[in-house]
Amino acid sequence: MLALGAMACAWPAAAAPVRVDAVEVELVSEAAAVVPGRPMRLGLRIRHDPDWHTYWRNPGDSGLATRLSLDLPAGFQAGAIEWPAPQRLFIPPLANYGYEGEIVLPLPLQVPAAVAGERVAFAGKASWLMCREVCIPGEAEVALELPVQRSGTAAPSRFAGLFQTADRRIPRERLAVRAFSQGDTLSIGVPGRPGGAEFFPYREGFVENAAEQVLYAVTQPAEGVRLAVRLSEDGVRRLRDSGEALLDAASGIVVVDGTAYEIDAKPSAA
Numbered sequence: 001m002l003a004l005g006a007m008a009c010a011w012p013a014a015a016a017p018v019r020v021d022a023v024e025v026e027l028v029s030e031a032a033a034v035v036p037g038r039p040m041r042l043g044l045r046i047r048h049d050p051d052w053h054t055y056w057r058n059p060g061d062s063g064l065a066t067r068l069s070l071d072l073p074a075g076f077q078a079g080a081i082e083w084p085a086p087q088r089l090f091i092p093p094l095a096n097y098g099y100e101g102e103i104v105l106p107l108p109l110q111v112p113a114a115v116a117g118e119r120v121a122f123a124g125k126a127s128w129l130m131c132r133e134v135c136i137p138g139e140a141e142v143a144l145e146l147p148v149q150r151s152g153t154a155a156p157s158r159f160a161g162l163f164q165t166a167d168r169r170i171p172r173e174r175l176a177v178r179a180f181s182q183g184d185t186l187s188i189g190v191p192g193r194p195g196g197a198e199f200f201p202y203r204e205g206f207v208e209n210a211a212e213q214v215l216y217a218v219t220q221p222a223e224g225v226r227l228a229v230r231l232s233e234d235g236v237r238r239l240r241d242s243g244e245a246l247l248d249a250a251s252g253i254v255v256v257d258g259t260a261y262e263i264d265a266k267p268s269a270a
Contacts, residue, residue, distance in 0.1 A: 018140040022049040023130045027122060027142035028104060030163040031154035034120045034146050037113040040154070042078070042144070043104040043163060044068045044126055053098040054128045056086035058202055058252075060096035060209045063129050064137075066105060070124040075112030082106045084169035085253055085260040086200060088209070095210035096131075097200055104162040106170075121145045171253045175261035178268035179250035181231065181239050186249055188227040189268060193217070194256045197227045199263075201252040206235035206245075227254070 017026040024047040031040050044066065046054055055063040070078050083105065086097040127139040178189035186207065190197055197215055201207055211230035218226050231239065231249070238245045250265040 017045075017047075018142060020138040020140055021130060021136050022052040022132065023047070023054065023128065023138055025126050025128075025138075025140050025142060027124055027126075027144040028159040028162070029144060029146055029157050030106070030160050032146070032157045033149035033154040034111060034115060035149050035152070035154050036111060036115040038111055038154070040109050040111060041082075041106045041163060042070070042109050042122065043106040043159070043166070044081075044142070045102070045104045045159060045162060046099065046128070047102040048100050048130070051100075052130050052132045053089050053096070053100045054130055056097040056099070056200070057081075057083050058097055058200070058204055059129075060088075060098070060204075061091075061094035063096050063098065063131060063135070066126070066128040068105065068107070068124055068126050068142075070107075070122060072109075072122060073115075073120055075114070076120075077110040079108040079110075082108070082166070082170050084166045085171065085255050088198075090210060093210060097209070098131075102162065104159065104166050106163055106166055115148050118148050119145055120148060168258075169255075169260055171260040171262040173261055174264040175254060175256070176264045176266070177250070177254070179246055179265040180268040180270060181246055181249070184231045184236050186229045186231050186235070186239075186246075187268075188229065188250060188254065188263070188265070189218070189224055190227060190254065190256060191224045192256075193223070194225060196257055197225065198255045199227055199229050199252060200255070201249070203248050203251055205232060206238065206249040208232050 017024045026045040028045045089096045123143045180187045208230040214228045216226045
């Protein structure tokens with residue numbers, strides 16, 4: 001018991017990545033130090049073996065979203081994971097929403113104005129589902145220790161590039177769109193003339209995740225495009241039974257010409 005207690009207090013300056021089956025995970029920081037009173041970001045770094053994937057907040061037709069629970073020092077507060085837009089992962093006849101390769105799932109951290117000591121230790125527990133032809137649940141204890149910098153701006157860490165890559169896929173703005181449903185089609189009206197658009201729903205069960213999403217040019221009632229997304233049988237029933245279900249079905253993000261936006265949908269008459 002004494003040995004275990006000593007190990008628990010011996011926080012490494014840079015905790016080693018944890019390897020679990022086909023995935024390597026690690027708690028990382030965007031900055032190389034903690035500056036009292038300055039917000040920062042931690043993140044769960046995930047490196048997948050080739051052809052393996054983990055899941056977005058809505059996993060699609062199967063799977064489980066990745067989770068990270070942090071044990072923070074007194075005065076620190078963590079926000080929710082900032083989810084980068086996923087990719088559709090096709091496993092015919094199904095499709096899932098997730099990530100391959102190497103990614104970081106960032107989360108914001110509020111740092112108190114007063115931080116005791118010269119180093120700060122963070123710990124947490126990550127859990128995920130990794131899949132290729134089979135799916136394997138994984139979990140790991142993760143830890144990170146950072147020095148305290150009393151003034152100025154902390155230098156970027158060696159993982160800052162992963163945070164920048166994630167930022168390019170995180171929806172930072174809301175996009176006003178029009179939503180309409182008819183039969184088994186949910187139509188999302190997007191302004192402008194983008195060359196491509198893809199919808200990722202927050203709510204499970206409303207759409208056929210593997211179905212082709214088709215983009216049409218429109219001129220009425222205003223110039224823009226219409227992204228046609230096929231509803232599932234359950235989605236058709238839910239929209240037929242409740243007028244409020246339309247906004248639930250259209251809740252999510254849309255990636256327009258490579259930029260992700262959170263949808264701010266309003267019902268449309270046509």
